[in-house]
Amino acid sequence: MTAPELLRVFNLAVILQEALRVSLVLTRSHSLFFILGLCFGSLLQAYEIQLKVPGVADDVLVSFPENHDPAKSWPVVFSYHGFNAKPEWKMTRAHTGPKDWIVVGMGYVQRGKYKIEPADLAMEVKAFRYVRDELAKSQGLDLKRVYLAGYSKGGWMTDTLLQAEPGIAGGAILMGGHIDSRMKNPAALDKKTKVFIGVGRMDPNYLFSLKALVHYRSRGFQTFIEPWPGLQHEFPKEGSVGLREWFALENGGKPDEAALSAELKTILSLSPxxxxxxxxxFKDRPFCNVAGIAWSKKIVTELARLEKNPEVAFEVKVRNSHRQLLAREAKMRTLEELQRINAAYGKLAAASNGSPRSAVIEHDFTRVQAVLKSAGPAPAATPKPKPSPLTPNFPNDGRRVPGNPLVR
Known part of the structure; x- marks a missing residue:
């Protein structure tokens, strides 16, 4: 079929899709993909297209922004879905907004449970690069503004690709986390890489989200975390305010200071x-941490004023003790360490009785106890050999904490 014939066929498909909203399937034909991008960029803006990718069973879905022009340069976010789901872009598009961003509903080579053996990772990276390069050649994808967002299993995949694939501008790890033992030789990340973490406060993956926070912040990356109060392994029905702000800032947007002022006023009208x-x-929101605006200082001033209230002072003490335990838990390596943390949780749970935070502390206490129970009894201690010229001092062989059984 000649190029003019292809264009006539596509023009008819566009008309039909406008009436029936039928998805248009793009084949692996590089030339066809290129022709459609150049000649019908303004028409593609209203459509989801489907791209067949070698090795990926599900069609990859591509959503173009309403102002898309393939002759210009656009940021892209690859959106990875959760366990047993299908590629989709609508959740991420609801947070990027309708303009500017190309959103890719990405599929997996390895469907089902999350796996990260070297061979599996190599195949996922290959599929990611295939889609990225195709969109860069014909649809204006900016290779310097490639982002990732992943939900549940996709959150773990986002964490892995941030470490394995150089050149990623940023990643949103949602309902997932970080397991440092999975990546033996992480790729060098650009210190400009930005990370956003969102997780339900009662999610079994919450601790692993904290591990991600520790991992990226300790390496100097700007990292935001948004815990969703009361939620388990689920995304907020109303969406994530922090994620919307993060995408806006990554696309050059600026905070609406009038809206922030109104929100702050509402907060300060509540009981202390x-x-x-x-x-x-509020203090940890992306818009409140933009360099050049005085919001962080203003919030710190208000917090200091509120903390003079005796009831608030008690909550501050409970929160600080809890945060210290969470930090220890996120960095622990052996069951012996976890046993000491467990004892400390027991004391904090008793001391925080009456605090609104006590329910969350009890939840974390129960989580630690469950991990200890699943690990079984510790082995009997054996005496270590005495040092001698022929016997080196052996390293600490404390038992490691089991990996996360909920990675999906």
Whole structure:
């Protein structure tokens, strides 16, 4: 079929899709993909297209922004779905907004449970590069503005690709986390890489999200975390405010200071304890941490004022003790360490009785106890050999904490 014939066929498909909203399937033909991008970029803006990728069973879905012009340069976010789901882009598009971003509903080579053996990772990277390069050649994808976002299993994949694939501008790890033992030789990340983490506070993956926070912040990357109060392994029905702000900033947007002022005013109208609790979350929002605006200083000033209240002062003490335990838990390596953390949780649970935070502390205490129970009894201690010229001092062989059984 000649190029003019291809164009006539595509023009008819566009008309039909406008009426029936039928998905258009793009084949692996590089020339066809290129022709469609050049000649019908303005028509593609209203459509989801489907791209067949070698090795990926499900069609990869590509959503173009409403202002898309393939002759210009656009940021892209690869959106990885969860366990037993299908490629989709709507959840991520709801947070990028309708303009500017190309959103790719990415599929997996390895469907089902999350796996990260070297051979599996190599295949996932190959599929990612295939789609990225195709869109860069014909649809204006900017190779310097490639982002990732993943939900559940996709959150773990995002964490892995951030470490394995150089050149990623940023990643949103949602309902997933980080397991440092999975990546033996992580690729060198650019210090400009940005990371956003979102997780339900009662999610079994919450601790692993904290591990991701520790991992990326300790390496100097700007990293935001948004815990979703009361949620388990689920995404907020109303979406994530922090994620919307993060995407806006990554696309050159600026905070609406009038809206922030109104929100701050509403928070400060609450009781001291409730105002302090909401202000803690407000302080960590991306818009409140933009360089050049005085929001961080203003919030710190208000927090210091509220913390003079005796009831709030008690909550501050409980929160600080809890955060210290969470930090220890996120960095632990052996069951012996976890046993000491467990004992400390027991003391904190008793001391925090009456605090609104006590339910979350009890939840974390129960989580630690479950890990200890699943690990079984510790082996009997054996005496270590005495040092001698022929016998070196052996390293600490404390038993490691089991990996996360919920990685999906």
């Amino acid at each position: 304890k409730e105002a302090w609790t909401q202000l803690i979350a």
